[in-house]
Amino acid sequence: MKKFDKVIAITVLVYLVTSLGLLALLRGMNNKSSSEYKVEINKIYLGLVEGTSFAEPDLSSYEFIKSVSFLPESSQTSKGDIEEFYKNTNGLEYEIKPWYNEDKLLGYLRFNYVSRNSHNSILFKVEFMLFIFEAIIISVLFYVRNSILKPFNTLSEMPYELSKGNLKEELKENKNRYFGKFLWGINVLRENLDYHKIKGLKLEKEKKLLLLSISHDIKTPLNTIKLYAKAIEDEVYDTNEKKILAAKQIQEKSLEIENFVKEIIKTSSEDLLEIEVNNSEFYLKDLIDKVIVTYKEKCTLKMIDFIVGDYSNKLVKGDLNRAFEVIGNIIENAFKYGDGKEIKISFYEEDYCQLIKIFNSGETISENEFNHIFDSFYRASNARDKQGNGLGLYICKYIMKKMDGEIFAECEKEGMSFTLVLR
Template sequence: MNKFRKIALLVLVLELAIFVCSYFYIKEQSTTGTNGMVRVEIKRALDEARKGSGTEKEILGIAKNYPHIISIRPYDENQVDNRAYQVEEIGGRLYRFYYIDSASQPGQKGLLFTFIAVFIVTGSLLLYVARTILRPFENITQLTGELAKGNLSRPLKQEKSGYLKQFLWSMDMLREQLEDNKRREMEFAKEKKSLVLSLAHDIKTPLAAIDLYTKALEDNLYTDEDKKTAALHGIQKNKEDIREYVNRIVEASREDFLNQEVHMQEVYLSDVIAPIKRYYQDKLSLLNISFSIEPYQNCLIRCDEDRLVEAIQNGMENAIKYGDGKKISLAVSEEEDCKLISITNTGCRLKETEVDNVFDSFYRGSNATGIPGSGLGLYICRDLLHKMDGEVFARVTPPLFHLTFVVRKI
């Protein structure tokens, strides 16, 4: 912002300097040229008047023949006149020759008015740019710095108008979303920690019982077969308790770890396909991957638009990552009251026996060797589609991999 102020001040100073130089140059040229013409015309008018009949009417009418002479009037020493004139004698009488003063020429006044107008327009434009673009952008820069530091509580001041109004609103929504995610993550971590500590404490009891039974059996403390059988039954029971606790820990670790929310609404299918086309046409073109979207019939569907786009993006990224980089296509079909959005990529190396497992969390198939990833992409797709009352399934027809999203029509 400070740099812009310096540039704005420099622009205004340069404008002022150009005007001053232009004004004095034009004034100098005008003064030299006009004064010379005035002297020539007054001399010619004098010669014409002296050669004529010498009547006052004739003398006064001579002025119309010379463009720089405004008028000729008899001289009156008591008359005060601020106009430019020159006194000359004709036939023993004095006359005032009024002429055009170069200092009051329209050209110089026009230059002055033009400069004032340009100066005001330039200043207003610079002020407008500073207030509507640079100041909001400076706020955005400060916000991104705060986000990088992990400070998510600072709100972003909204602009009532301006080119960045929508962008500022989106950035503040992003900040709020990150803040909410951070809060939920902390709450979730706290709950998980409490649960793990509680279960760990609960596991100690059956472990101690198993340890006790084991030592008793090792030391042959039980001579009666019934007591030995009871001890084995006790070990079995406590083992089942431990297994239950472990299952609860595993289940707690897997349940809702993404905590994804959906907001169902009625949207046009084209509103979902359009951002996919806009983004991946450019991206796949840079990667030299052929990409096509088959013609489809637009209709209303029921879903969370942003979440469905996110799921399809996960599918597209999966096709890019695990395909052979030759071709990816997107097609839309219809089945009963549903729309089926299918992504197909070439170069599938996934075994058909693994297809049922690709939607499991953290699962990575045999085709993932040497390819970075977490094994969550398709799991997220399935979770989102289920929450939108939809479905997603995959199938392999070598060398093609098909991923199909099923959404409800309205």
């Protein structure tokens, strides 16, 4: 804000300097004109008084003097002639000098002239226009300052506060045409972060309780297994029937422990994938346009050929934003694990379904790794030096199933492809 205030101050200063400069120029022109026209009057006057009769001089070489008239000194001069002599002519200024022949007054000479004072009105108009222009500029600068920069300066602290975990400070929403939607989005983000923070703490608490509960429940069958194993080791059972019964008990308790482990895995998966999917309908073009806007320039910067094939604009079922998330995840994986040559999106129709095939060039993975690429927390050998947690494709498959769709992967000769199936 301080830098912008300096810009406003500099603008005002430039205006004042320009305005004062014009006034100084005007004053200098007036002073110059007042001396120049007097020089011309004196020059003409000296030429006239050398004779004894008036003859109108040639004024073509004079800049200021426009005409010269003579009023003779005589008792026969009428009042009308006198009034006409002193009458203003076309707004010109005039100066009157007496004409003497030795000591005798012959009459009066009137010199009609124009001075540069007539330019005053033009300069004043320029000054006025300059003032109006400056007023408009200052008004625009203050509008930008108060309506754009000042609110943005207030908002600029909010992301920093969110990054520190300060999620309770709510921004007051207003009807600002520039930041109204941004304020709403920031508040929604803050609420979501706050919600997930509370949910995370609650989940952490539930996990600890679950671990304590399962630990307690596992102890019983585990102690039973240890007891039977010790008995077998010490040859407590003297018949095969008792040994078989002990083995059956160990097997039953092992199954109990296995069920507990399955319950833990199931609970962890449900908590992990609580993803909301709003199933409705959307046009395929809306999805592809969003993909192109997001990744076309990015691929250009990475010097990757980004090819989008022809398609018919079908109405498909699902969640537009979640479908974009799936495609985005696949393309981001192509950036990470592809060879940076080509990403191609093709379109097919099959059994009233829309198929979107995303191919990226690069090395393929082994058959064993390929069978696990949609598993949670699984990362293939080509991902060792890349950031990630092995959940991207797992989440993609989960989302597609929630949209009553499917996703398939295929190892091709020159790379990998993923095919999305939308109803």
